[in-house]
Amino acid sequence: MQLSTTVCALATPPGEGGIAVIRVSGPDAYAIVEKVFVPIHQNKKVADAKGYTALFGHFVLRGQTMDETVALFYRAPHSYTGEDVIELSVHGGTVMADSLLEALYLAGAVPAAPGEFTRRALVNGRISLTQAEAVMEIISAGGRQGAALASAALDGALAKKIAGIQATLQSLYAHLAAWIDYPEEDVPELLPDELTMTLEEAKGELDKLIAGYGAGAILRHGVDCVLCGRPNVGKSTLLNLLAGFERAIVTPVAGTTRDVVEQAVMLGDVRLNLFDTAGVRDVGEKGDAIEAEGIRRSWKKLDEAGLVLAVFDADAGLGPDDLSVAEKCQGRPAIAILNKQDLVADDDRLRTMEETLAPYFKKVLCLSAKDSASLPKLSAAVSDLLGTGQVDTGAAALCSARQLRAATAARDALAQAIRSQQEEGLGPDAAGVCMADALAALAELTGEDATEATIDEVFSTFCVGK
DSSP: OOHHHHOEOSSOSSSSSSEEEEEESSHHHHHHHHHHHHETTTTGGGGGGOEEEEEEEEEEEEEEEEEEEEEEOEEEEEEESSOEEEEEEEEEEEHHHHHHHHHHHHHTOOETTHHHHHHHHHTTSSSSSSHHHOOOOHHHHSSHHHHHHHHHHHHTHHHHHHHHHHHHHHHHHHHHHHHHHHHHHHOOOHHHHHHHHHHHHHHHHHHHHHTTTHHHHHHHHHHEEEOOOOSSSSSSHHHHHTHHHHHHHSSSTTTOOOOOOEEEETTEEEEEEEEEEOOOOOOOTTTTTHHHHHHHHHHHHHHHHSSSEEEEEEETOOOHHHHHHHHHTTTSEEEEEEEOOOOOOHHHHHHHHHHHHHGSSSSSEEOHHHHTTTTHHHHHHHHHHHTGGGOOTTOOOOOOOHHHHHHHOOOHHHHHHHHHHHHHHOOHHHHHHHHHHHHHHOOOOOOTTTHHHHHHHHTTTTTTTO
């Protein structure tokens, strides 16, 4: 990326829409836009436009007037990228957007790479690396809670939390280094209990961040959720209830669903990437080959799922195929759903089925997949199982696998420092070496010491125009 160039890109989704916005950023942004944008008032000039102002006019391509245009001006350093930025809005649709981009290319701009505007903001000190990652998290968030988490990161919640941990460790490290390196000076001795307590407090803060990563990731991106069970227990009916429309075919014929049916739905604050699988049963060696392949895919999806909703027919009772499903779900994030509760009059029978399934599942629910009143109960169970209900969306949170790796490395270094003092009987200099490793990992997390490869990793997920 060369900051000497001026780049441009479509900042709104391609295709039909009310408007299309083209963003231009770089040292020659004003000079380039002046070649293609003509204000409606002849006494107005692009070069004279102040920051946070707008002009109405039209753009031209090869001397031909093309479309009405609104230009919004941002002067460096008070812009998203920290450079001169101009955003040009034309009528939505591919023709005018492509024509405006062509005019800008002819005037000297070059196409922006994916994430280049945000990367320029990072290089120019407008945002930190953790804030840059939060930008894409906001764009891709699957729900309001996930967007709130990403917004907190963009506001600097994570950076502030890590900065506090760094300040504590740096102060401790400096004290320890001075005491070790300058014994002739009157440096107060660092008491072992004080050293260990400070290390444990810092490690505890990192433990909280790491523990909250999984639930936060689910709120931002959703979770792959498999509906499984033997034929005709109501999996497709449950899928249709969650989707709010007839997504899957429902018939009394066993084996109706023969392949995996996919549908994304919102259940409370959690996006479920639902996979309705073929009913699992023993079809025998001479059974339907297509159904057998569907069952194989069902088991494969169950192995990959982040959440399993195993459906059982409460009216028919539990059979060998049901117990096979239950055994497959043991140890997984799985909820057993006793469907068709409305058809069962004997509460003792339901309790017996619940007790039979309880050893295999985190939770067992009784409900009717035909009744929308079942949704709040299911939503609460999913939220509790995945831990999403306990997430503070305004607090600091790790929002990428890269951040998780760095935080884990820092936490592990501090754990080793504590062990060196409490279990291994080593001197405080051993703890100092571990603290240096922890500080290096935290500096990589925030981007202070991030390599070019790390930055490339962050921006590899970005879309063009952001």
